[in-house]
Amino acid sequence: MVKLDKQTFEEYTSQLVDAITKQDMPLFRELFFELHPTDQIDVLNTLTKKQRSIFYKYVNPKEFAEIFQGLSLETQTMYIGELQQNYAIDVLNYMHDDDVADFLGALPEKTKELYLNKMDKEDAQDVIQLLKFEEQTAGAIMTTEFVSISSTETVKHVLEQLREEAPDAETIYYLYVVDSNQKLVGVVSLRDLIIAPLDEQIEEVMLSRVKHVETNTDQEEVARIFKKYDFLALPVTESEKLVGIVTVDDIIDVLEEETEEDFGEISAVRGSLDTKVSAFSAAKKRSPWIIMLMFLGLITAGVIGGFEETLEEYILLAVFIPLIMDSAGNTGTQALAVVVRNLALGNDRTSIGKMLKREFGTGIMLGLICAITLLILVPFIYPEGGLLLAGIVGVSLFFTLCFSTIVGATVPLIINKLKIDPAVASGPFITTINDIMGLLIYFSIATALLDYLPK
Known part of the structure; x- marks a missing residue:
């Protein structure tokens, strides 16, 4: 994977634009997917609307989903309008549920319903559940794509389970242990899992004292817990049942949002910090x-x-x-x-x-x-x-x-x-x-x- 400095980025972007102009899809894909995901977003944002129309043909919905969920909400709204409807629906289906919820939550009600009705039923249902939570709470920023395991399973069985489920999970640094009623009873780090004997049961490896938050916990409080304990992820419960996790990338967004909000309050310019506001x-x-x-x-x-x-x-x-x-x-x-x-x-x-x-x-x-x-x-x-x-x-x-x-x-x-x-x-x-x-x-x-x- 290539990471670019400013000069190299400009040269690399020029090569990618040239590949689009010549309609050389193999060369474009070879160059583009060597880039770090952040640089991929930067390249996309430099393209003209006409160039982006070709870009969408060269990048499939699954690949574009990874790029799309890293864009700002305003840019997402602009780009989604340039996509064919079936392509756009596929992109949403491949995205993480919490990112889809964030995107759809900012759209007009009719547009939101249109996308939800076209999405895969299971994915749409998960997104609908997330949209029900009050804004700026743990429930609103959590993801439901996580790996949960049973305390009675062996380490070997869990490692095999990970190979199957990890590609669809947002993070696997922590594995949360639940009982038969889906109540949170423990946590195992990926590190502890790897070094544990294969025939050992999870209950012998897990930590039973698990720090967690409720779905209605304010996002600022969640951020404080991340800072205090240096977590990469934090489980979210409702009536003691595990319903989702908050990941550190979501907390970074929360910190940015809260900092901007506080800065706006202190300087009496709340709501008008964005340079794009008229x-x-x-x-x-x-x-x-x-x-x-x-x-x-x-x-x-x-x-x-x-x-x-x-x-x-x-x-x-x-x-x-x-x-x-x-x-x-x-x-x-x-x-x-x-x-x-x-x-x-x-x-x-x-x-x-x-x-x-x-x-x-x-x-x-x-x-x-x-x-x-x-x-x-x-x-x-x-x-x-x-x-x-x-x-x-x-x-x-x-x-x-x-x-x-x-x-x-x-x-x-x-x-x-x-x-x-x-x-x-x-x-x-x-x-x-x-x-x-x-x-x-x-x-x-x-x-x-x-x-x-x-x-």
């Missing part, structure tokens, strides 16, 4: 946040307006408004990121308590460092303000950073307690709140000491 759709998704932040911004403007007399009497105070606001927002967002990450990792209360204590301490230390720095710099940069102006700005920034760290660390915890995704406590939201409080602190201290400032 400007109108992106604006529609972002506008509620922007409007809410705009109203909060009016409060910020109101705070500044409320201290108009202070500013008129000592205009130099206006110079430090951006410094106070930016520092407050940045510190709060940093604390927010730390807390959301710890919550996403599922850390226990002890870890979160230590993290909160550390963040509060960090806010105090940052405040002290910034305050001392300003006490040194401000008199040199603005000598007309004197040491008192430096003290007002420095002390204001100290209290602002302390407050901002507390807000950034506690708001997501409160939201999490309310059973809402803590990432909803977005950066822009906390930044605006900290801006308001920072300005209140700054102008309150400045107003109190206004009479002592040099005129």
Whole structure:
């Protein structure tokens, strides 16, 4: 199998396109199936629609199924429309059930029913069962194509069983042991199976304490279990019966999806991260946040307006408004990121308590460092303000950073307690709140000491 770097890939793709142009199917197949599956997908995505029409003739449905299930949902939807119906149905029949469920689940109801009615009945029934599970749960991301064995069988018999069933299973790194009622009772790794004596029974080789999840377990919790135990697969049960497995490739997709979702929440752009989303759709998704932040911004403007007399009497105070606001927002967002990450990792209360204590301490230390720095710099940069102006700005920034760290660390915890995704406590939201409080602190201290400032 060939793996390509960028330059070699371009040259190799050129040879494949040339083979398509000359309609040299043997050469195309020889070159194409030497490639790593990921490179095969990259080559396919570089072809024009006309070239793809020839490609579909050179690659049979079983071969294309392996490529198709590695494509993005948007690309799958585009390519499936280019296929003849019988070819498309065969592709779906050869795909893993969970990948078919993911694909069909995103299609309009009528189109989904059309494909399901045309598919092999057994495969279609498995897909229908997967589509019934709630999204973002273990049941929705599991596959039903796995190998289960009996505890009373011998190692030799199981190895023979594997030769027959392994080609249709998504993974065979772990073999799950079930009783006569299909209840999960143990697990055997492929490694342990290979080194065990052929006449030994599975019950003597298996581990009886099996980590598993229920079909309704949230996919984030499943991902945490994979991370904690370094699993390649995890069994899924329903009423103690083994109904499927979640594999590590599914978890990688989950992690990508959850990371994108959290990033969108923190930056207040949820649903508009995809560059393929139109400007109108992106604006529609972002506008509620922007409007809410705009109203909060009016409060910020109101705070500044409320201290108009202070500013008129000592205009130099206006110079430090951006410094106070930016520092407050940045510190709060940093604390927010730390807390959301710890919550996403599922850390226990002890870890979160230590993290909160550390963040509060960090806010105090940052405040002290910034305050001392300003006490040194401000008199040199603005000598007309004197040491008192430096003290007002420095002390204001100290209290602002302390407050901002507390807000950034506690708001997501409160939201999490309310059973809402803590990432909803977005950066822009906390930044605006900290801006308001920072300005209140700054102008309150400045107003109190206004009479002592040099005129």
